[in-house]
Amino acid sequence: MKRRRAATLVPYFLSAPALLLFLAVMIVPLIMTALLSFYDWGQYKGIVPEFTLKNWREMIADDYFLEVYVRTLRISLLVTLFSALIGVPEAYILNRMSPRWRPLCLLIVLGPLLISVVARTLGWALLLGSTGFLNQALVSLGLLSEPVGFMFTETGVVIALTHVLAPFMLLAVWAALQRLDGKVEQAAFSLGASQFSVIRKVVLPQIIPGILSGSVIVFALAASAFATPAIIGGRRLKVASTLAYDEFLNTLNWPLGAAVAVLLLVALVAIIVGCNRLIERRFAQVFE
Amino acid sequence: MSKRGELGRNGPLALAFNGLFLAFMLAPILVVCVVAFTPEGYLSLPRRGLSLRWFRAILDYPEFITAFRDSVWLGALSSTIAIGFAVPAALAIARYRFAGRETLLSLMMSPLMIPHVVLGIAFLRFFTQIGLTGNFFGLVIGHVIIVTPFALRLVLAASTGMDQRIEHAAASLGAEPFTVFRRVTLPLILPGVVSGWVLAFITSFDEVSMTVFIASPATNTLPVRLFLYIQDNIDPLVCSISTVLIVLMAVLMVVLDRVYGLDRLFVGTGKG
Numbered sequence: 001m002k003r004r005r006a007a008t009l010v011p012y013f014l015s016a017p018a019l020l021l022f023l024a025v026m027i028v029p030l031i032m033t034a035l036l037s038f039y040d041w042g043q044y045k046g047i048v049p050e051f052t053l054k055n056w057r058e059m060i061a062d063d064y065f066l067e068v069y070v071r072t073l074r075i076s077l078l079v080t081l082f083s084a085l086i087g088v089p090e091a092y093i094l095n096r097m098s099p100r101w102r103p104l105c106l107l108i109v110l111g112p113l114l115i116s117v118v119a120r121t122l123g124w125a126l127l128l129g130s131t132g133f134l135n136q137a138l139v140s141l142g143l144l145s146e147p148v149g150f151m152f153t154e155t156g157v158v159i160a161l162t163h164v165l166a167p168f169m170l171l172a173v174w175a176a177l178q179r180l181d182g183k184v185e186q187a188a189f190s191l192g193a194s195q196f197s198v199i200r201k202v203v204l205p206q207i208i209p210g211i212l213s214g215s216v217i218v219f220a221l222a223a224s225a226f227a228t229p230a231i232i233g234g235r236r237l238k239v240a241s242t243l244a245y246d247e248f249l250n251t252l253n254w255p256l257g258a259a260v261a262v263l264l265l266v267a268l269v270a271i272i273v274g275c276n277r278l279i280e281r282r283f284a285q286v287f288e
Numbered sequence: 289m290s291k292r293g294e295l296g297r298n299g300p301l302a303l304a305f306n307g308l309f310l311a312f313m314l315a316p317i318l319v320v321c322v323v324a325f326t327p328e329g330y331l332s333l334p335r336r337g338l339s340l341r342w343f344r345a346i347l348d349y350p351e352f353i354t355a356f357r358d359s360v361w362l363g364a365l366s367s368t369i370a371i372g373f374a375v376p377a378a379l380a381i382a383r384y385r386f387a388g389r390e391t392l393l394s395l396m397m398s399p400l401m402i403p404h405v406v407l408g409i410a411f412l413r414f415f416t417q418i419g420l421t422g423n424f425f426g427l428v429i430g431h432v433i434i435v436t437p438f439a440l441r442l443v444l445a446a447s448t449g450m451d452q453r454i455e456h457a458a459a460s461l462g463a464e465p466f467t468v469f470r471r472v473t474l475p476l477i478l479p480g481v482v483s484g485w486v487l488a489f490i491t492s493f494d495e496v497s498m499t500v501f502i503a504s505p506a507t508n509t510l511p512v513r514l515f516l517y518i519q520d521n522i523d524p525l526v527c528s529i530s531t532v533l534i535v536l537m538a539v540l541m542v543v544l545d546r547v548y549g550l551d552r553l554f555v556g557t558g559k560g
Binding site: 010011012014015018019021025026027028033034036045067086090093094096103105106107108109110111112114115116117118119120123125126127133153160163166167174195212222223225226230241244245248249257258261262264265266268269272 | 289297298299302303305310312313314315316317318319320323333345361372373374377379381383384387388389390393395397399401402403405406407409412413417425429432433436489493494496501512514515518519523526527530533534537538540542544550
């Protein structure tokens with residue numbers, strides 16, 4: 001009897017260290033940050049621990065904040081869209097590739113995930129600048145009459161972020177393709193369906209859950225990206241995460257920075273949870 | 289016969305798309321590596337032959353070398369600690385159905401979904417309050433939180449797939465619980481533990497968005513130093529440093545691919 005009581009406690013003993021760690025150094029700091037967003041701040045008095053709605057009012061009243069959040073949303077949606085447009089076909093093509101070439105292609109596609117985002121963004125900065133290599137190539141090929149500056153523009157940020165995040169879309173779709181039964185495709189072919197209609201009517205409906213969960217991941221990572229928008233966007237083109245950074249380390253208005261960060265977190269969690277609910281309800285049978 | 293060929297193979301259009309996609313993925317990485325070999329004093333393609341001057345120039349910037357050393361230490365320490373927390377938690381989650389199991393799992397995976405900037409801000413506030421700012425120990429704590437999901441995911445996949453009857457056999461032959469863990473369980477989940485450690489190390493080594501908040505001039509990581517440098521100016525020096533990083537990661541990547549498989553490494557969920 002005693003032994004059995006002890007056995008039911010085993011999982012709690014095993015998980016207690018991790019649980020305590022996460023409560024103490026992640027949940028507590030997050031709560032402290034939420035509280036901080038309700039504190040007062042002044043240029044000369046610093047942080048004053050008195051409850052105020054000042055920071056939240058300022059965020060709602062000032063159009064600048066709205067503009068930054070709308071920009072963050074727009075960039076994240078575009079990155080998600082482009083990642084799907086290039087990642088989904090690539091996953092399908094890779095899946096059909098001969099086993100001789102597939103490992104190498106996978107290494108090239110997934111490898112960049114392990115390379116520092118700073119190094120990859122540096123590459124885009126070199127390519128995208130108005131004297132950058134992409135412009136030089138396009139002008140010398142006669143495709144552009146004069147260089148176009150992609151640096152410090154949303155287009156540049158979207159291109160670089162799509163490069164950073166498309167592999168995540170590919171992975172999600174790849175996982176869905178692995179579960180696919182090749183025989184169904186073969187059956188459709190042998191019944192005379194064209195390649196296009198096999199993809200549209202047989203493959204696509206089955207990998208849509210993969211595409212959607214990939215989209216949620218890419219969207220979340222795009223909305224919270226920091227290094228890429230900071231380098232490509234420069235000091236003027238702000239997104240939510242670079243704005244929070246600015247308030248914290250340049251303006252030193254921590255309470256306002258905390259409010260910016262908390263709003264980003266809350267909005268993101270609401271969007272992710274909402275999308276996951278929707279996907280699970282709509283495609284419940286696929287996840288069984 | 290012809291139908292079969294049509295089904296299995298990619299057409300020329302598909303292959304062209306694949307080529308463009310691979311070029312898109314490689315272009316920014318290659319351009320950094322090529323520019324690093326320029327003999328000129330400014331950003332340019334090495335047209336007059338290759339030069340190592342910008343690699344030698346790294347040695348004139350000791351702050352990058354100390355940052356590299358700190359990054360390696362930080363990565364090694366935080367991944368080891370994260371594995372220490374992840375292994376028991378993974379065993380509990382994989383084997384037992386207990387109250388709070390789902391909550392524990394989502395709590396430990398949550399750093400994947402919480403923006404790293406928000407975590408950085410939270411750690412900065414927390415460390416300022418408890419007097420840990422600009423401290424290497426603070427960096428380690430922050431990185432443990434960020435890399436634990438990666439360690440947990442791979443260890444969990446390994447523990448879920450493992451045959452528990454072998455442990456029961458060892459126990460029924462009289463082995464103590466800790467002996468069973470050390471001699472039976474650990475060797476069986478070792479591939480997951482090792483890959484989890486490596487993935488955690490790489491994640492920690494590359495992390496910028498959270499670290500930039502809690503790093504200080506005295507304790508700084510290489511990617512953060514690189515990031516702050518790039519914000520001011522871009523020159524061939526950052527290209528040569530990035531090239532060193534890219535080559536190091538490429539080596540680790542090939543090893544991981546051989547040992548574990550890159551696609552499994554990233555897809556690997558609790559279900560194995």
